[in-house]
Amino acid sequence: MALPALAISTEQGQLTGQGLEGFYRAGRRVLSRCQVRVAGREPLAVQARMIAADRARFVGTLRASTAGGPDPDLVVERTRHADGTERITLRSAALRTLRVPVEVALGTDLADLGSVASGRAGPELPASVHDSGLRWSCAAGHAAVTADPPPTDALASAGLLRWELELPPGGTRSVDLRVRLDGAGPIRVAGREVTSPLAPARAAGDDRGVQALLRTCVEDLQALLLRDPGNPSDMHLAAGAPWRCGLAPAEALIAARMALPLGTRLAAGTLRTLARTQLTGPGPRAGLIPGPRRDAGPHLPPGCTGTEATLLFPVLLAEARRWGLAEQETQELLPAAERCLSWLRATAGDGVYLPDPHPGGPLRCETQAHAHRAALLGADLLDAYGRPGAVGLRQWAEELRAAFREDFWVEDRGGGRPAAARSADGWSVSHLGAGTVHLLDTGLLGAGERAPGLLDRVRTEQLARLLGSPAMDSGWGLRSLGAKEAAYNPFGHRSGAVRVQETAVAVAGLAAAGYEKEAGSLLRGVLAAAEAFGYRLPEMYAGEQRTEGSAPVPHPAACRPAATAAAAGVLLLTTLAGIRPDAPAGTVTLRPVHSAPLGEIGLTGLRIAGEPFSVRVSRLGLAMVEEAADGLQLGA
Secondary structure, three states: OEOOEEEEOOOOOOEEOOOOOEEEEOOEEEEOEEEEEEOOEOOEEEEEEEEEOOEEEEEEEEOOOOOOOOOOOEEEEEEEEOOOEEEEEEEEOOOOOEEEEEEEEEEOOOOEHHHHHOOOOOOOOOEEEEOOEEEEEEOOEEEEEEEEOOOOEEEHHHOEEEEEEEEOOOOEEEEEEEEEEOOOOOOOOHHHOOOOOOOOOEEEEOOOHHHHHHHHHHHHHHHOEEEEOOEEEEEEEOOEOOOEOOOOHHHHHHHHHHOHHHOOHHHHHHHHHHHOOOOOOOOOOOOOOOOOEEOOOOOOOOEEHHHHHHHHHHHHHHHHHHHOOOHHHHHHHHHHHHHHHHHHHHHHOOOOOOOOOOOOOOEEHHHHHHHHHHHHHHHHHHHHOOOOOHHHHHHHHHHHHHHHHHHOEEOOOOOOEEOOEEOOOOOEEOOOEHHHHHHOOOOEOHHHOEOOOOOOHHHHHHHHHHHOOOOOEOOOOEEOEOOOOOOOOOOOOOOOOEEHHHHHHHHHHHHHHOOHHHHHHHHHHHHHHHHHOOOOOOOEEOOOOOOOOOOOOEOOOOOOOEHHHHHHHHHHHHHOOOEEEEHHHOEEEEOOOOOOOOOOEEEEEEEEOOEEEEEEEOOOOOEEEEEOOOOOEEOO
8 A cells, every 4th residue: 555546456466356356446446357377277376465565575486487397487576556556576486488379358447446345346457559568548537557577468358468478497587567557656655755743663682572552553654644634744554454545633633643653743844734624613513623524333323523633733842842732733722722722612612521413413422532532731831932821721620620520430340441422311331341441541741741631540549440450441442332331242332342542542552650560461462463464454343352263353443554553653662661751841851551461572763852762672661762863961
């Protein structure tokens, strides 16, 4: 994948036109079929692996000579790029010269991804011979495949290109194919440019998985980068492939926040892009960043991602400033953040809670957590620039904190739990779900300190115990709904599946609060799941209990890669070092996980204040800065 392009196939390497297989560009299937036959036979697939986020390599073998024996003497290697190019390389191990016919069968329907996914794609289009390849046309556009070297024969009626290749003993011959939409320029992959907003961070340590996880997460984030069409210098992350290759405001902000250790440029581009979508003018929605509704599972009605995005905007700006966002950029974005905070105060009105945007909707636990964090970090931001409103925000946050501790705690014989929501008439929705992890996500203030949470110390300890219980910790990560709750479904995206983003937030929050046992268990579970997925984490997978010899079960609707899952990998590993920067004050504080759940770990190539930052945590849980910007001091 290298958005706006991606390629999908099975491990066999052949594109057969079945299911989602094919090359896509900007949501349209440019080529659905690309089947290679050598000497009249399909090569036997022996290996398929990802080389990088945008490249895959497939290896097949066959016996092309007439000599006896069991050994293959021809290797067929296909290197496929997301940008619409593929190289087919034949390597001979025969003792004499081979003359082999090579055929490539091509076809396409030029269908959009939605039609392909729902099974409504039409039949293959008729091809015509064009230049050194084939061309297809329909009302949706035109696509062509060109070959180098040109084929010796082209049969448009069957969509066939043919070559007669001669390979001396030990010789190699290649055929290059390029597929593109007519009129479409070359793919400009933002993450592959020198100006990528993401630092090429690396990890090493006792656990070999940390190196592969961070490398893959950074590559996937780079492959998901998109440019704002009207302002190409601003980049943001698509939500995920293949289903959500566009901008999702809340997910883009969440991922940019978790990826702050890779630099602040992604945060700045995301904030500028979303500031241009912010609603202005009079009315109750002024200041809101629009977003679609999101299903909230069987216990609650759909929620509004616009509310979440609006509350995340000032949080990301405040924390990006701590990580070193330039003062000029911060001040340019400050008015949009002020409008978000004004919307918060206006929507809350005289009430102590932030209501659901739809009248009569429930008061959601995680919405109050987002609002509380936005108020405190927003006030911190306003104070830093001498802007009015900080006092009112802090006063409202204090009132919210006091009321929440009284109203959103459900007592039971097990020690109680936070309510997932409260209905308009005051009834508690008491199921235990992963949304409660946001109560631990308090946000980064100055001097390496965290903002106060909505729960007191005793109830935070109880929440940590609940999150670490077998009902929530599946062994692969945190379930989105407790296994003992009504309507639990291990494949339910909000009712039991493991969501990597929420697990990472739980690990970071638990570690910051001092509950390292629970944090370490969840962290090791996700790392084990990552290994099973080749370190390309999906946004979610089934919440089935981990047992000896088992593997995490993929979710059929999950994006993989996904922006929040890839950024969660960055958060999970940097949490081990407890990096808390305050670039305006010229300090960084390290509060590592002292239990060192993964042993020794070193992180290099991170960014604070725009300069490289490297840190190492020993097996004893002691952190040491190995590289930092000049003038950056280690805080207490």
